[in-house]
Amino acid sequence: MAFLRPYEESDFEACAHICRATLPPSLSSTPIATKLSPYLWTHQYTYLSPATCHILDDGAGQAVGYCIGCPDVFAFAEAYPRYVEGPLARDVARPADLEHREPWTILDDGMVDGRLSKVNVAAMAQTAYSARWLLFDGNEHLTARWRATMHIDMLEPYQGKGWGRKLIERFVDSVQQSGADYGEGVWIGIGGENTKVVKFYERVGFRVVEKPGGNADGGADGVNMVRDIPRSVT
Numbered sequence: 001m002a003f004l005r006p007y008e009e010s011d012f013e014a015c016a017h018i019c020r021a022t023l024p025p026s027l028s029s030t031p032i033a034t035k036l037s038p039y040l041w042t043h044q045y046t047y048l049s050p051a052t053c054h055i056l057d058d059g060a061g062q063a064v065g066y067c068i069g070c071p072d073v074f075a076f077a078e079a080y081p082r083y084v085e086g087p088l089a090r091d092v093a094r095p096a097d098l099e100h101r102e103p104w105t106i107l108d109d110g111m112v113d114g115r116l117s118k119v120n121v122a123a124m125a126q127t128a129y130s131a132r133w134l135l136f137d138g139n140e141h142l143t144a145r146w147r148a149t150m151h152i153d154m155l156e157p158y159q160g161k162g163w164g165r166k167l168i169e170r171f172v173d174s175v176q177q178s179g180a181d182y183g184e185g186v187w188i189g190i191g192g193e194n195t196k197v198v199k200f201y202e203r204v205g206f207r208v209v210e211k212p213g214g215n216a217d218g219g220a221d222g223v224n225m226v227r228d229i230p231r232s233v234t
Ligand SMILES: CC(C)(COP(=O)(O)OP(=O)(O)OC[C@H]1O[C@@H](n2cnc3c(N)ncnc32)[C@H](O)[C@@H]1OP(=O)(O)O)[C@@H](O)C(=O)NCCC(=O)NCCS
Pocket: 022, 152, 153, 154, 155, 158, 159, 160, 161, 162, 163, 164, 165, 166, 189, 190, 191, 194, 196, 197, 199, 200, 201, 203, 204
């Protein structure tokens, strides 16, 4: 019987697998993009903020889903060098240029899957190395108010069974109990290829926020959503 539990260091590879198994086509169709993805959207949260990272366990110790994040992106950005010098530098080569941001997509001369452009893995590596590019640029209207952020993914056999709602509640509770300054609550970015999940987030208390520009998470056609988290009454 599956159950929820806190993240443990031994979940590192299983979490990478969950991230890679639930990617949208623009990322899953490129082997290097697939390999890099957990270093942009998973490992920094579990490494730097394990207290706000929650695992769906299959009942035999294997992680099959997660809701992972941090309660305060500003404090998280200050701690980010520890992630860069730890698992990131160990596993992903440091980009030569961390001053000039590469475009997120580039023209695809191979026309893979009929697409004219593909994700630029050099930009992915830059983004993994930069908390500013990952979280803040283009998101100032969000981070000024909602300082927590998160990602949720579950392997296909565990989807649609109510675990997503439970994981979100677990995450929200942990943010509320964290003692961190989470502002008005949590914001998220949803990529343009995955906007079908907006309905899920609406069911679990999020609402769409209009954004002035694009960001690394969603791209220009992505959607941002927020959920308010009241101050805990102690
Ligand atoms: C999106 C995801 C996290 C949702 O978790 P889940 O466990 O499947 O969702 P739940 O079963 O807890 O559903 C919670 C509620 O949302 C609703 N819901 C879920 N998906 C929905 C959808 N696509 N459209 C409409 N409603 C949806 C459910 O009906 C349920 O409603 P209710 O409890 O009010 O009756 C999960 O399906 C998943 O991991 N998908 C693949 C990865 C992904 O897309 N992650 C999000 C990246 S932004």
